[in-house]
Amino acid sequence: MSYLELRDIHKSYYLGKEEFPVLKGIDLNFDLGEFVSILGESGGGKSTLMNIIGGLDRQFQGSVTVNGKRLDHNDEKALDTYRRDTIGYIYQAYNLISHLSVIDNVLIPLDMTTLNKSEREARAMQLLERVGLKEQAHKYPNQLSGGQKQRVAIARALASDPKVIIADEPTGALDAQNTQEVLQILDDIAAxxxxxxxxxxxxxxxxxxxRIVxxxxxxxxxxxxLRDAYATDETPRLKSKLLPASVSYKTAYKHFKYNFWRNSLIVLGTAIGLFAVMLFSGLGNGIKGYINKQVNDMVNPQVVSVSRYQKTSKSAAADAQAAPSSSGGASQAGPSAAAGGAATTSTKKVSLTDKQINKLKNLKHVDQVDKVYSASGVTAKYSGKTATISTLQNWNASATTNTIKYGHKPKAGEVLIDKKSVAKTFSKNDYKSLIGKTITLSYKTLNKDNKMVTVKFKAKVAGITSTSNSMGMAFDNYVNTKTLTSAMKANNVDTTASGVAVSVDKLDNVNATTKKMNQLKMNGKRLFTATSVSSIIGTVQTYVDLATNILAAIAAISLVVSALMIIVTMYMSVSARTKEIGILRALGESKKDIRRxxxxxSLIIGVLSATLATVVAIGGELLTNHLLASIANFAFVQITIGNVVTVFVIALVISLLAAMLPARSAAKLNPIDALSAD
Structure with a gap:
């Protein structure tokens, strides 16, 4: 039994319905050790027969048997394995891959063997030395002569140690000397x-x-x-394997590098869109952070302002006074502490009883409940000078030490005064010297008998406050709670509070606790109106997110353009590399390998685009924050790890989607048609 047997091979081509027979019943046997020449004129069917033997042509009638086993030309994977294991090709046009070096061309079939990296490289160099091209190993095909290219093709054909070498017009493009040298090499291979x-x-x-057929x-x-075939032996040959994914990545990178400038423009175009998305996301983060900081500087975000629930319009106005928007998160005091007729409803209607306050204290996650008092139109006097304090509030849970620039929070008999409206009025150039000094405070309000009285007391300056944010603040002046209530009692002013500041254990529990407070009832009636600054922050941030997303969506339009650029580039690459695809398929690579x-x-383009976008965005972040430092000492652009990861994911998804159709188109190419492409 011969090693390779062809039986009754018929092959026809069709133009419309008209049939043109090319092979008309070929029967041939081939043995190992033979150097068989298939001789004939052009158009006689030689190349067609070669493609059938090489497992490239699947559309024919008849059978091909290799080493006693019939080759199934309907099983594409089996044909891929057959070409990897058994066949080595040498072409008249050399069919070297231009963007790979000489040694890389020889390594293509070796990458589909079980040899390790060092063994593959050593074998490639041995084969190049055998054909006299060891010194040319790192050159590219366009730097070689025709004879040298054919020698590289021979080295590549031998690389995977195949049993069958198919040479298609191996000397057709060579001069007489190179022809004799190549024929000698082919004869040595048969030997x-x-x-x-x-x-x-x-x-x-x-x-x-x-032998001549x-x-x-x-x-x-x-x-x-013509002469006897050479003797054969059972020398073990290399074993093949599927092409590792890493080889596809390396080959793709080599092609990217070979066409660096063209690919760089695509990377730049894609990076611009990704940069815009990242920068706008970072801007959104910064603005939200700035808002959080400004609000947190004014009021403790873990505090909920609570007042009596009222349905009347007058009570609604009282509730509005209790909201953080006018008081920095603390409830207004009852009418007993208000000045100038600030309260117009009765104390019983708006005050919180101890029983009601206890209901708040007993809620889960509540750490502390402080009564809130405030006085309006307060006059402050020191050393013959007078300053007006619009609102003076007791120090409670809603207050934050962030506003205290010098000194400490007020203890018994102490007060905190605002730098701009009070301290500088008393001492413009040396206002810090006021700390420790005693000032006189007074304001007018109604007592329990509904008569206007003046509440007057002295307090030592514990510190000076200053609101550095641009959002403004109603309560920049604070007095110790006991100091204020003592003065109120001394003038028969009711100290029952209409609002309290409820401190919640954790920020994450604020919204849920606020909701529970608003749901508390007594005798079937709602008790409280609870407002948290976190809900206000959340509302503002919703608008910021909306604006940021709109800007990011606009930036994403450029990503669509980038995706189209990659698609067009990939299709152009498939078209330009059609012959390369045919070469790789002939060497045993599968459709999956071509797609990959x-x-x-495409993924390399995506990763590099995302990397470039990240570098530029971070540079833009640093520059923008530096330029805005004169406006506010805050990082208005804050690019997070999450933003970076998102951009990389977007880049990879765009690249993957953009490459799917071109890659699929490349994999579906008929190897024979691909090899014949110009």
Missing amino acids: EGRLVIAVTHSQSVADAGT HLEDGQIDKDTK LFISE
Whole structure:
């Protein structure tokens, strides 16, 4: 039994319904150790027969048997394995891959063997040395002569240690000297116990083999033995394996690098869109952070302002006074503490009883409940100078030490005064010297008998406050609670509070606790109106998020353009590399390998685009924050790790989607048609 057997091979081409037979019943046997020349004129079916033997052509009638096993031409994976294991190709046009170096071309089939990296590289260099090109290993095909290119093709054909070498017009483009050298190499290959099949139309080339098969008009008219075949042995040969994914990535990178400037423009275009998305996201983060900081500087975000629930319009006005928007998160005091007729409803209607306050204290997550008092239109006097305090509030849970620039929070008999409206009125150039000094405070209000009285007391300055934010603040002046209530009692002013500041244990529990407070009832009636600053922050941040997302969406339009650029580039790459695809398929790479090659190249573009966008965005972040430092000492652009990860994910998704159709188109190319492409 011969190693390779062809039985009743028929092949026709069709133009419309008209049939053009090319092979008309070919029966041939080939043995290892033979150097068989298939001789014939152009158009006689030589190349078609070669493609059938090489497992490239699947559309024919008849059978091909290899080492006693019939080859299934309907099983594409089996044909891929057959080409990897058994076949090595040498082409008249060399068919080297231009963007790979000489050694990389030889390594293509070696990457589909079980050799490790160092063994593959060593074998590639040995083969190049055998064909006299060791010194040219790191050159590119366009730097070689025709004879050198053919020698590289021979080294590549031998790389995977195949048993069958198919040479298609191996000397057709060579001069006489190179022709003789190549024929000698082919004869040496047959002497190693391989089967060499050379397709040629040259009688002199055919005479160099051990046997000539003459093909005429699709049929064999002569089969002449020139000399005995070479002896064969059972020397173990290399084993093949599927192409590792890492090789596709490396090949894709090499092609990217080979066409660096063209690909760089695509990377730049994609990076611009990604940069815009990242920068706008960072701007949104910064603005939200700035808002949080401004609010937190004014009021403790873990405090909920609570007042009596009222349905009347007058009570609604009282509730509005209790909201953080006018008081920095603390409830207004009852009418007993208000000045100038600030309260117009009765104390019983708006005051909070101890029983009601206890209901708040007993809620889960509540740490502390402070009564809130405030006095309006307060006059402050020191050393013959007078300053007006619009609102003076007791120090309670809603207050924050962030506003205290000098000194400490007020203890018994102490007060905090605002730098701008009070301290500088008393001492413009040396206002800090007021700390420790005693000032006189007074305001007018109604007592329990509904008569206007003046509440007057002295307090030592504990510190000076200053609101550095631009959002403004109603309560910049604070007095110790006991100091204020003592003065109120001394003038028969009711100290029952209409509002309290409720401190919640954790920020995450504020919204849920606020909701529970608003749901508390007594005798079927709602008790409280509770407002938290976190809900206000959340509302503002919703608008910020909306604006940020709109800007990011506008920036995303450029990403659509980038995706189209990648799609067009990939299709152009498939078109330009059609022959390369045919070469890789002929060497044993599968459709999956081809798809992965082009997808890998697209993903490289995506990763580099995201990397460039990240670098530029971070640079833009630093520059923008530096330029805005004169406006406010705050980072208005804050690019987070999450933003970076999001941009990389977007880049990879765009690249993957953009490459899918071109990669699929490349994988579906017929290897024979691909090899014949210009």
